[in-house]
Amino acid sequence: MNISVLGCGRWGTFIAWYVNKVGHNVMLWGRENSKNYIGLKENRKNDYLTLPEEIELSHSLENAISQAETIIISISAQELRSFAKRLNSINEIEGKTFVLCMKGIEADSGKRLSQVIDEEIGKRINIAVWVGPGHVQDFVRNIPNCMVIGSDDVEVTKRLASELNSDLIRFYYGQDMIGNELGAATKNVMGVAAGMLDGLQYSSLKGSLMARGTREISRLVRAMGGNDITIYGLSHLGDYEATLFSEHSHNRRFGQAFVEGQTFEKLAEGVSTVKAVKELSNMYEVELPICNALYEILFEDKNAKETLEDLFLRPVKFEF
Template sequence: MNITVLGCGRWGTFHAWYANHIGHQVMLWGRPGSAHLRALRDTRKNEYLTLPGEVALTDDLARALSFAEVIVVSIASQQLRSFCAQLRDLGGWSGKRFVLCMKGLETGTGKRLTTVMQEELDGVQTAVWVGPGHVQDFIRGLPNCMVIASADLSLTRDLVDIFSSPLIRFYYGEDLLGTEIGAAAKNVIGLAAGMLDGFGYSSLKGALMARGTRELSRLIEKMGGNKMTVYGLSHLGDYEATLFSPHSNNRRFGEDLIAGRPFAKLAEGVYTVEALMDLSSSYQVELPICATVYEIVRHHKDPKEQLMQLFLRTTKSEQA
């Protein structure tokens, strides 16, 4: 099968490598002038992997769309709406099956990424591909489990069949709302984990995991999703890769913030926490961990003081 990957950063390049690895014909698109695309053209390498010669490279978006019926999108989540507008103006997207491989919520609206896709491309077929794993581990042949979810179970099943392999075992996600909220929110919990590491309070990450899943389950339920989804692969299942791994950009951002070191890579949790605060207000659901992270990264409140206030909150029932 022909598969196009839109976005040639860390994950986009991996998705192109992976689709080729499991036997598909692949085209990888990058924006005109992209430094990532230029490096791949010159060396076929980035800091994570070597891209096989069979993977075609292009900066022509129309060509990339026409190449395949399955389109994997791997760009910064906050760029999705403007990118969809570009696709709409270009044409050629109708009838394609899109797979979003980003974890985030739109700032300013709190909207899920599949909602953004539907608003900009009416009738588009969209799924999300989320769950634990790091490029560095997959390239070494270390397997993991992930989730594909959409509003159409037949679409989900088709995509799972297309992308499954011994390297990645996919599960069907049957709660799209909970899957998207959980996948996005785990990056915010990752920021908090990195801050705890920065202070040498790593033993508190067990409590962070327990309470983090609890507060997000309340939000998902209030929004109309299944509160148990947060305990699956899209959120809790991704904690090991996000709260503990040295490869996690979100955890490293939190740790570097405490150490006063600059962090140049994309940490989606920094943007997602703002959207979660909008949802917290809209649905009247208290999100104490997310609120603490928000005060630290957005209002520059003292991290140690904020984290201590969080973990020394008034005694209450664990089920609350």
């Protein structure tokens, strides 16, 4: 099968490596002038892995679309709408399957990423998502994990899971696009909160964060029409270990750096997702105390230590 991967950052490059490893022909697309693309073109490796020679590199979006039946997108979530507009102008797009491998929500609108690409490209394509736990650093050392592939079309879900399944990544069928997308995006929000707790030397409160965070997001999923039980699956709770505790998690590391007064240069999607979830909280009239506290810290200059102490340590009330 011919598969193209659009985006050559850490995760996109890994996906190309993985899809090739499970037996598919792969083209990896990147922007011609991007640092990641130039580095891969020059020596076929990044900080995490070396690309096999059979993976074709291209900066032509038209070539990447025309040669593949399945196209996997791994770019910044906030860039998806403008990127989808560009994809929509390509003639060969009709009938192809696009798999979104990003975990985020559009910050300005609160829309899920499948909604964003559906609005821009519409009924011309099949849309699926690939979410769940896992770090490149572990996968390339042959440490396995479980992930989720979901689509509104169960036949697309089954086909993708069958084509991509292996002993390294065991795929489960996602049955709830709302829950899986929202869960995947908001686990990054909880990762930022976990990093702040680490930076404040309150790491023991991460258990409370996990218990209360899942409850909070499940209420939002239910209000949006999804299945609140999905939050306790792989897309959200199942990804907490990789996001709230791992040294590799960009979101956790961002949160820790933030409260320690340090700069963190890499992409932490959870920051934009905090804005999006604030929008959803207002739109669906759902109280989200953890997400709201993070919004106040990140965007309203509230003191992180005082705000998180108020959130976790001072209320006296029934747990459920």
